[in-house]
Amino acid sequence: MRATNLTLLTDLYELTMMQGYFKNPTNQTVIFDMFYRVNPCGGSFAITAGLEQMIEYIENLHFTDDDIEYLRSLHIFEDDFLEYLRSFKFTGDIYAIPEGTVVFPREPLVKVIAPIMEAQLVETAILNIINHQSLIATKAARVCYAARGDGIMEFGLRRAQGPDAGIYGARAAVIGGCAGTSNVLTGQMFNVPVLGTHAHSWIMSFPDEYTAFKTYAKMYPNSCTLLVDTYDVLKSGVPNAIRVFEEMREEGVKLTHYGIRIDSGDLAYLSKEAYKMLAAAGFDDATISASSDLDEYLIDSLKTQDAKINSWGVGTNLITSKDNPAFGGVYKLAAVKDADSTNFTPKIKLSENTEKVTNPGNKTVYRIYSKSTGKIKADLICLADEVFDPDETMIIFDPADTWKKTKVLGGTYELRELLVPVIREGKRVYTSPEVMDLREYCQKEQNTLWDESRRLVNPQKVYVDLSQKLYDLKKNLLEEMSEKALD
Amino acid sequence: MRATNLTLLTDLYELTMMQGYFKNPTNQTVIFDMFYRVNPCGGSFAITAGLEQMIEYIENLHFTDDDIEYLRSLHIFEDDFLEYLRSFKFTGDIYAIPEGTVVFPREPLVKVIAPIMEAQLVETAILNIINHQSLIATKAARVCYAARGDGIMEFGLRRAQGPDAGIYGARAAVIGGCAGTSNVLTGQMFNVPVLGTHAHSWIMSFPDEYTAFKTYAKMYPNSCTLLVDTYDVLKSGVPNAIRVFEEMREEGVKLTHYGIRIDSGDLAYLSKEAYKMLAAAGFDDATISASSDLDEYLIDSLKTQDAKINSWGVGTNLITSKDNPAFGGVYKLAAVKDADSTNFTPKIKLSENTEKVTNPGNKTVYRIYSKSTGKIKADLICLADEVFDPDETMIIFDPADTWKKTKVLGGTYELRELLVPVIREGKRVYTSPEVMDLREYCQKEQNTLWDESRRLVNPQKVYVDLSQKLYDLKKNLLEEMSEKALD
Incomplete structure (x- = not known):
């Protein structure tokens, strides 16, 4: 206890x-x-x-x-x-x-x-x-600095060194500059924004990716970030996401907070290609969020390479301050x-x-x-x-x-x-x-x-x-x- | 709260x-x-x-x-x-x-x-x-393996990633092989041995090192590990410790759990010299315990150099698994x-x-x-x-x-x-x-x-x-x- x-x-x-x-x-x-x-x-x-x-x-x-x-x-x-x-x-x-x-x-x-x-x-x-x-807090300040004004979400609870490291680590991460955390308990205790959409298991529990996306979009039209890398980002994930966004548009849903999340692969290449596909379909204002072993150095490097990412989920390396x-x-x-x-x-x-x-x-x-x-x-x-x-x-x-x-x-x-x-x-x-x-x-x-x-x-x-x-x-x-x- | x-x-x-x-x-x-x-x-x-x-x-x-x-x-x-x-x-x-x-x-x-x-x-x-x-627990197993049978004490609470990281980290460290922890709350919650003697501040709060040692020895004759590096290990700390041990011996105190702790300097050199001085005074069974940025690699290296240390306090590197x-x-x-x-x-x-x-x-x-x-x-x-x-x-x-x-x-x-x-x-x-x-x-x-x-x-x-x-x-x-x- x-x-x-x-x-x-x-x-x-x-x-x-x-x-x-x-x-x-x-x-x-x-x-x-x-x-x-x-x-x-x-x-x-x-x-x-x-x-x-x-x-x-x-x-x-x-x-x-x-x-x-x-x-x-x-x-x-x-x-x-x-x-x-x-x-x-x-x-x-x-x-x-x-x-x-x-x-x-x-x-x-x-x-x-x-x-x-x-x-x-x-x-x-x-x-x-x-x-x-x-x-x-110090680590978060560094990560946020690297992101040059983009929002950083603290996503590290599962890798934190025990419950308190998750709870108070997320608190400190927000003080240092994070826009919010995935950690619901921290949200409740400290009145900070909580963020997050769905995992690969959501996609996998449906017969196909489109149905998983569509179901999610119907539920959360005002906060619809679709995880596009369960099968293949550019061949499957992004086309299915665009299909769903188009259907929402046709149904008259005003798309405000919507976009995609990429959680694996080369984030610079995939984000740029995904942006082209989204822009071609008229969704150039979609959020492209990325997560996957990020830290301040990788974010800085991706920004230098003009990766088309404007929202970042940072987990292990932030919540443990892994290099220090x-x-x-x-x-x-x-x-x-x-x-x-x-x-x-x-x-x-x-x-x-x-x-x-x-x-x-x-x-x-x-x-x-x-x-x-x-x-x-x-x-x-x-x-x-x-x-x-x-x-x-x-x-x-x-x-x-x-x-x-x-x-x-x-x-x-x-x-x-x-x-x-x-x-x-x-x-x-x-x-x-x-x-x-x-x-x-x-x-x-x-x-x-x-x-x-x-x-x-x-x-x-x-x-x-x-x-x-x-x-x-x-x-x-x-x-x-x-x-x-x-x- | x-x-x-x-x-x-x-x-x-x-x-x-x-x-x-x-x-x-x-x-x-x-x-x-x-x-x-x-x-x-x-x-x-x-x-x-x-x-x-x-x-x-x-x-x-x-x-x-x-x-x-x-x-x-x-x-x-x-x-x-x-x-x-x-x-x-x-x-x-x-x-x-x-x-x-x-x-x-x-x-x-x-x-x-x-x-x-x-x-x-x-x-x-x-x-x-x-x-x-x-x-x-994994890190503790590695550290204990390096110590080749010597006791490892978990000392990391002050550098743990929040209270739980200290509490449950110490629990896991004992499961992995540590002999005990300095963390009293873990001792209470999980019925594991708690260990520790005094800090530099104890020594510094007395007019001189000898008086600090003597006062401590009188209080804790059955668990008397004296921290010898506040001023100078070989010129001051060890001679003062020996003086106190001699006085205890003269007073007929049976010395069972007693010894010195070295918390800075070159642990191989200092422990060997300290051992010689202790042995020359008839205290060759004194525990020589060491702490100071230890991990499995440094302990292994000190053992290889025949450092005369038989008890180890491991803090930051164990409780955070610092390299990983x-x-x-x-x-x-x-x-x-x-x-x-x-x-x-x-x-x-x-x-x-x-x-x-x-x-x-x-x-x-x-x-x-x-x-x-x-x-x-x-x-x-x-x-x-x-x-x-x-x-x-x-x-x-x-x-x-x-x-x-x-x-x-x-x-x-x-x-x-x-x-x-x-x-x-x-x-x-x-x-x-x-x-x-x-x-x-x-x-x-x-x-x-x-x-x-x-x-x-x-x-x-x-x-x-x-x-x-x-x-x-x-x-x-x-x-x-x-x-x-x-x-």
């Missing part, structure tokens, strides 16, 4: 660490950042998604009696800790970048400020939810405040790999837009209490190659803080927009990127810089730790 | 087709086969999984009032059809190959015999559930029986690609075992009513290259029918074993493969042949259809 309480959707070590903190109470409040390091699929950006499900998870956190008894049965948790869990609630604050936003590596997408036991427990589920949906099926989001400790202290002490995680060294402290992210173009100039990760005046000239620099400096003239830019409060003292303070509104917002977000950064292959990187104050803090901490190591 | 009723977890076209059959009643009973065409990850086999969740889905199928109202709101379904859905139940029969079984391409893993409307509706969810779990994140199961019409007929008419789906031509008719699968070795000689797909006598010599042949014939001498082989009834007239007639029993069964199943077929790279293919009767039926249907096409 499906689990409805996701409180135990966590790694065991979160609970063993929690008990550790419970038994050795420091009463620390901590800050964890969720961020990622590498853009999916070789792109220059990602799209955040999953925030609404993350908030629901936080709101619903509670250990049931069954959960407590299960944990007791593991013989690693003591009674006092299990009693504490019984009344456990999340009491901290969470900030996040809204869903559908274009984001870049190392920016905190989610910032959790909470007592250490609470902040630790929620790590795994936050990562699971945000990683998954951000992955699929994991979004590498991580959740790292950034600062600790002891019970008797009023200030957070920044924490840093070293790594042999410089790119993996974390950014310490209580941070936020500002986006710097060019006033004249509305495009993104750069993002700035800084400490949460820093204040910038857009009338003043700002010098930003690459945190790895610090000699790469850019001067942003006062008055030429606008600033927007990306992180917004979503949970305060354990309570939701954020209302998520409807999914179709997130989709519209996401379109606008993508338009703030230069086209050079949207290119599918080897795009121009978008700069994410550190403020001088954060850079100095990081440098000092690194030097302090490396000196300690020499002792 | 999480959906608990998965009835609408289907593609819209299943419902539009259903209405089509409802409005044009033929009262056909049909047979659909679920099968796959290509083994995941270049292997020679797959492991089936997900059957229990598929049965639960079938048992729970029903349209709620909300579902009906939602469908009505789409303005494509008529009142009589919506009324029919209100009392909809699955009334058909389903046969399936039990979970944990080694299977091969083109064998029906699931066979649905039902009125066409019912058989059509369930297509998408059956594929979703079986595709996902079979994928992860979709199991290409399909669901194809195999036969149709009209209401006024007693016999099924076999159906075949043509394709330009010969491999994609389906096998027609009401079929089953027999496994042929060598009596002397217990290993699989071949599988035989045949018509459901065929009977074979293992005392008689059997000649089997490759369905593509029919001149490749093998004589199996009477008395030297045993037969086992793989498909078993799981649903009869809509009711469950099958009780799934516990997951840990499925794991044990799956180990035995893998031992029926020759080692040559378990090799990770370019393994020997296992033969799946067609019976003479099925072969003739398929050939005749193909010729009939191609002659029709010439007309």
